[in-house]
Amino acid sequence: MNRTIMDLWVGIFVVAGLAAILVLALRVGNASSTFEVSDTYTIYGDFENIGGLKVRAPVKSAGVVVGRVASIRLNAETYKARVTLAVDRRYEFPTDTSASILTAGLLGEQYIGLESGADEENLRNGSVLRITQSAIVLEKLISQFLYNKAAEGSIE
Amino acid sequence: MFDALLAGLRHIGRSVIDGSWRLGYATRFLWLVLIRSGLSFSRFGLVIRKVYFSGVLSLIIILVSGLFVGMVLGLQGYETLVRYGSAEALGTLVALSLVRELGPVVSALLFASRAGSAITAEIGLMKATEQLSAMEVMAVDPLARVVGPHFWGAAISLPLLAAMFSAVGVFGGYLIGVVLIGVDAGAFWSQMQAAVDFRHDILNGVIKSVVFGFAVAAIATFEGYDAPPTAEGVSGATTRTVVTSALAILALDFVLTSFMFTGQ
Numbered sequence: 385m386n387r388t389i390m391d392l393w394v395g396i397f398v399v400a401g402l403a404a405i406l407v408l409a410l411r412v413g414n415a416s417s418t419f420e421v422s423d424t425y426t427i428y429g430d431f432e433n434i435g436g437l438k439v440r441a442p443v444k445s446a447g448v449v450v451g452r453v454a455s456i457r458l459n460a461e462t463y464k465a466r467v468t469l470a471v472d473r474r475y476e477f478p479t480d481t482s483a484s485i486l487t488a489g490l491l492g493e494q495y496i497g498l499e500s501g502a503d504e505e506n507l508r509n510g511s512v513l514r515i516t517q518s519a520i521v522l523e524k525l526i527s528q529f530l531y532n533k534a535a536e537g538s539i540e
Numbered sequence: 541m542f543d544a545l546l547a548g549l550r551h552i553g554r555s556v557i558d559g560s561w562r563l564g565y566a567t568r569f570l571w572l573v574l575i576r577s578g579l580s581f582s583r584f585g586l587v588i589r590k591v592y593f594s595g596v597l598s599l600i601i602i603l604v605s606g607l608f609v610g611m612v613l614g615l616q617g618y619e620t621l622v623r624y625g626s627a628e629a630l631g632t633l634v635a636l637s638l639v640r641e642l643g644p645v646v647s648a649l650l651f652a653s654r655a656g657s658a659i660t661a662e663i664g665l666m667k668a669t670e671q672l673s674a675m676e677v678m679a680v681d682p683l684a685r686v687v688g689p690h691f692w693g694a695a696i697s698l699p700l701l702a703a704m705f706s707a708v709g710v711f712g713g714y715l716i717g718v719v720l721i722g723v724d725a726g727a728f729w730s731q732m733q734a735a736v737d738f739r740h741d742i743l744n745g746v747i748k749s750v751v752f753g754f755a756v757a758a759i760a761t762f763e764g765y766d767a768p769p770t771a772e773g774v775s776g777a778t779t780r781t782v783v784t785s786a787l788a789i790l791a792l793d794f795v796l797t798s799f800m801f802t803g804q
Contacts, residue, residue: 390592397596401700404707405746411729412635412710413736440740 424470425509429483434465435519445498478503484517580688590693594655606705610712631732634713643706648752652785656760660781663764664774698753
């Protein structure tokens with residue numbers, strides 16, 4: 385079978401298609417900087433209220449992404465939300481690290497912020513965070529504010 | 541009165557039975573094409589020919605449509621986003637809509653009308669002029685010699701075309717958003733990269749286009765193979781290819797989307 389001009393065009397076509405996928409992956413998507421969950425350790429946190437936290441939300445420390453939320457379940461005994469965090473093995477945190485659910489911007493996505501403590505020992509795979517702070521629920525905040533205002537008014 | 545009712549019922553019954561018959565025949569046809577595709581692959585030159593005819597020759601329409609769809613997304617997205625003061629999210633909007641939905645779906649629809657109809661017409665005409673029967677007489681299997689290469693040519697081409705559609709579309713959105721309107725280029729790309737996930741968005745988009753490719757290829761080859769051997773029959777089969785493919789693509793898209801992108 386002889387090589388034809390058609391083979392050349394099909395070759396160019398296939399290369400262009402694969403290049404398009406590569407462009408999508410590297411330029412449009414985050415394959416180049418994706419936080420890969422290959423080398424992580426898991427820690428748990430029990431929260432009173434997770435607000436709008438979602439699976440795969442980032443875990444940040446000092447604003448740097450150090451992990452992802454792996455799963456969220458309701459602990460049927462304590463009626464708290466048990467959040468599983470997959471944290472990069474390169475980063476270790478003291479055992480008295482506190483986790484709080486924060487919001488990026490006014491209406492942005494929610495993420496977990498880790499604030500490291502000062503303990504000598506570090507968290508290990510399977511550790512449970514002792515200090516957690518729930519998400520701020522806007523309705524609760526507003527109703528608290530209104531009650532306070534009403535109380536002030538009645539005193540005057 | 542009673543007779544008319546009975547005739548109506550009979551008509552419904554017949555079309556249901558015909559439909560099931562055709563569906564079963566189509567499944568058997570598809571199965572035979574798949575298990576004999578080893579023979580088609582052993583003569584890969586034939587498949588390359590068909591990739592040329594259905595893929596390379598569809599490039600122009602796919603690239604131009606992708607560019608314009610991306611540019612329209614850029615314009616419309618900007619108009620809406622700027623009201624909420626978040627024009628920087630334009631990159632995210634353009635990229636996510638293209639990669640997840642518009643890239644695979646629109647390129648599949650275009651592909652079905654550009655290449656699918658051509659496949660149906662070619663196979664249908666070969667059948668009408670008894671070329672397929674002639675092959676059988678010569679102990680050449682028309683499923684492996686004619687239908688298989690067409691099938692695989694289409695199934696290989698569509699995912700590549702869809703990826704190019706999305707990439708060109710993002711570029712079109714960039715042209716309008718950043719170059720023409722003046723959204724900050726850094727925010728455009730960085731927000732896009734932060735929001736578009738490789739596995740969750742891009743790979744799922746590619747999976748969608750692979751599924752659509754197989755669907756269009758199966759429908760186009762079957763309609764051609766099943767076409768009544770008349771001029772009218774071939775034209776009807778060509779029309780049915782486009783209509784059935786479009787419906788199948790949209791229905792499959794709904795099903796795939798509902799378990800790819802929900803519940804996250």
